[in-house]
Amino acid sequence: MRSDSMKKIMMKGNEAIAESAIKAGCRLYFAYPITPQSEIAEYMARRLPEVGGVFLQTESEVATVNMVYGAACTGKRVMTSTSSPGFSLMQEGISYIAGAELPCVFVDVIRGGPGLGNIQPSQGDYFQAVKGGGHGDYRLIVLAPSTVQEAVDLTQLAFDLADEYRNPVLVLADGMIGQMMEPVVLPEMRDISTLPDHSSWALTGARNREPHRIAAFNIDPVGLEQMNIRYQEKYKRVEEKEQRWEEYRTDDAEYLLVGYGTVGRILKSVVDELREEKLPVGLFRPVTLWPFPKKRLGEIAEKVKCIFVVEMSSGQMVEDVRLSVNGKVPVHFYGRMGGVVPTPEEIRLAFKEVIR
Missing domain, CATH: 3.40.50.920 (Rossmann fold)
Incomplete structure (x- = not known):
């Protein structure tokens, strides 16, 4: 839901994504700075404490994705952002998160490559994002905005889809979307108390309930296959319901x-x-x-x-x-x-x- 006033304000793409995430109920954000998305981390460092959230700059993208993994286990809305080489470093952790069926949001603001490349806009991360850059038979839901307003709207959608399917969702932008400024209408702040209830599986302390267990693996091959069958059934539901496009x-x-x-x-x-x-x-x-x-x-x-x-x-x-x-x-x-x-x-x- 957008603001009742429908007031448009000029925002850079990266900052608009960050504010949209906060308004969607994200209060946990971990990241390592990398151009051309560093404004997301900068914005979150200033803004999250104002709404009772937590920002932590990590020592690397590998540390980042594992912090996202841990935070997502609590059932809270959590996000990170990065750019192409950093996203590459996160792939093993993303595979673990998908295997553990945890909701969280990633933002990849693509830059030129391969290797270190440059900081100019590119779309060379498509294979990494869509085909699964990590190991195993998993999928990310991937959303691609073409305007700053759409980046705002798709960030909102990303959190909702992550919760609905208990699956990581990726907002795949590029350096131009992240760096350009356009007028946007921001949504209203979500009431945290109305967000989806994950108490049936989240790790929130087991003093007054049976313990929950979250794992991304099963060492028994038959058991692991059954896990994978469940994942594939979920991905089929996503394919049937969530195809989006513009004509x-x-x-x-x-x-x-x-x-x-x-x-x-x-x-x-x-x-x-x-x-x-x-x-x-x-x-x-x-x-x-x-x-x-x-x-x-x-x-x-x-x-x-x-x-x-x-x-x-x-x-x-x-x-x-x-x-x-x-x-x-x-x-x-x-x-x-x-x-x-x-x-x-x-x-x-x-x-x-x-x-x-």
């Missing part, structure tokens, strides 16, 4: 552009420019990267001549597009790497070259 001018489209996050907002202007040239083009922007909105994309694929995917990477999401389309139409790709943001003009020219 723009697709009703009469003969060609479809596909992109997420920052690229998705760029493609919207490309669609408008191509429409002025009498080219019937539409946009499909995945909002959930997992579960990928494959059902709807597959339906649209039956009505268009080709699909043109644009990413700030060498081509990662394009693989899921091709799987969703399943050979119904040709899928073409255009990408920029290393933190280079493609311009509407170069995308427009690349697309026209494909359909010549």
Whole structure:
């Protein structure tokens, strides 16, 4: 729920994400600073004590993810944020958290790579985020905002989904979303007492109840398989209920552009420019990267001549597009790497070259 006044204020993306998390009821935040998301940690360090929360700067991202693990065991709303190399360091812990079925929220503000890379916006973390960067058969729910307002809204959703499915949720942004300033309407502060009750499993002290046990493993292979079967059943429910996307001018489209996050907002202007040239083009922007909105994309694929995917990477999401389309139409790709943001003009020219 947004504020009754619906007052818009200018906020940087990183700070808007932080404030949205606080308003969602997050009172526990652990992080190690890394550009281009360090403003989230800076904001939390100042703001959390004002609402009775706890901020702790850790000695590393490995320490961070294990603190998130421990805090999530209490059933409280907990979050961390990082950027690409830091997110890599968290992967083992994320696998443990998924295996323990604990609700928590991660924010990854992607920068150029591989390796240390640079601090410019990129989308090269898609595989790491969507395919599972850690070990085992687990999934993260992955949300990809394309505006600062959407980053606010999806941060709220991330906590709700984490609680509903007892699963870690990732808000996957990029350096541009994190650093740009846009007007946003912030939600109202959630009443902590109304948040979901996790007393049936959370570790809150067993003086007046039977002890609870949280574990991410089972050394018996049959037992571990049963755990995995339960996880997969949950992931199927998520796939059935939580696919989200945006369509723009697709009703009469003969060609479809596909992109997420920052690229998705760029493609919207490309669609408008191509429409002025009498080219019937539409946009499909995945909002959930997992579960990928494959059902709807597959339906649209039956009505268009080709699909043109644009990413700030060498081509990662394009693989899921091709799987969703399943050979119904040709899928073409255009990408920029290393933190280079493609311009509407170069995308427009690349697309026209494909359909010549």
